[in-house]
Amino acid sequence: MSGEITRNPKLAWREVDGAMVIISPEDSQVHELNETASLFWKHAEGKTLDELVERISAEYEVARETARADLEELLAALGEKQLMFVAPEGKG
Amino acid sequence: MHLEKTDGVVHPVETLDGCVPLHISIGSVPLSLFIREPALREPASRRYREFADHSQNGFPIVLRKTAKQVWESGEFSYLLDDAGLVLRSQGAEFHGVRHEYALDSLLRILLTMVLLPQRGFLLHGATVVRDGRAYIFFGRSGAGKSTVASLSPKGSVLTDEISLIRYSDGCWQAHGTPFWGEFRAAGQNRLVPVAGFYLLKQATEERVEILSVKQALRALLPCVLFFAGEKSAHETLLRTLLGLTQEIPCHRLYFRRNAEFWRVIAA
DSSP states (O other): OOSBEEEOTTOEEEEETTEEEEEETTTTEEEEOOHHHHHHHHHOTTOBHHHHHHHHHHHHTOOHHHHHHHHHHHHHHHHHTTSEEEOOTTOO | OOOOOSSOOOOOOOOOTTOOOEEEEETTEEEEEEOOOHHHHHHHHHHTGGGBOOOOOOEEEEEESSOOSSOOOOSEEEEETTEEEEEETTEEEEESOOSHHHHHHHHHHHHHHHHGGGTEEEEEEEEEEETTEEEEEEOSTTSSHHHHHHTSOTTOEEESSEEEEEEETTEEEEEOOSOOGGGOOOOOOOEEEEEEEEEEEEOSSOEEEEOOHHHHHHHHGGGBOOOOOOHHHHHHHHHHHHHHHHHSOEEEEEEOSSTTHHHHHHO
């Protein structure tokens, strides 16, 4: 999983009190992200999972394996709701 | 008046020869309805009589009898059973409208689109005026909007079903609408500054809880009438609602089916 992480380009979103409120125009579904997921939404765009693992393990002094597991879990949850996904490699 | 456009192209609408339009204004949006069929024009005149307008230069809406067969790449189109709406920068066409219910529904859809770039929207809510300020009681079907309206003094209700809110003259204002529950013809064409929003929750006691901006957005969004599918339209709506919720308090109102709720609102 080394492609770039990207937001679903169809979504409309605003930051409200530090949290992301996201609307899916296709089904008018409203999503509200928690603090951690909101940070991920803001900062993960255009980065690879490897880059984020490096950054988080350095900044927060956590083991790479732990950081990777947490990020994968978060990305899977966001992916399940079709909010974010990993773009195929080479297609920025 | 014309809609904001992205491509700068002007799309006029051809009006009907010899047809005198019915001029109305809803939410300070002047509209000129070109209706040739007396079977539709007369009930429409009655239904919207409180909203008659003398500006003579409203956004043209042309009713065409036949259902549209070929849909061009208009700015916005919407199909409602057999009837349809095509919205262009300089007017709209309603196709296949056979009764005033369809006309009323298409008018609501049209207004959501016209109001959107003007920081305005329609909300499933009753608007009640008290001491010169508007209280919006909102919620989905069955939440108690018409109950609240029926418990309010005669003449104080601007609508019991669909509220129209827009930002104008430096503040958020609620406008009377002709859109009432059970398709009653009613309404007053006036505007009143908004005091607050109240998400209705029927309960065994009267209680009011203030909502955070985030909670307010979550409460309001599902109750906004919205028909556009484009991301940019949703972004505009989010921006409008965010601006609103940052200025106007939004609450959850627990209430019984009596007028005691005003006690907790006034507190």
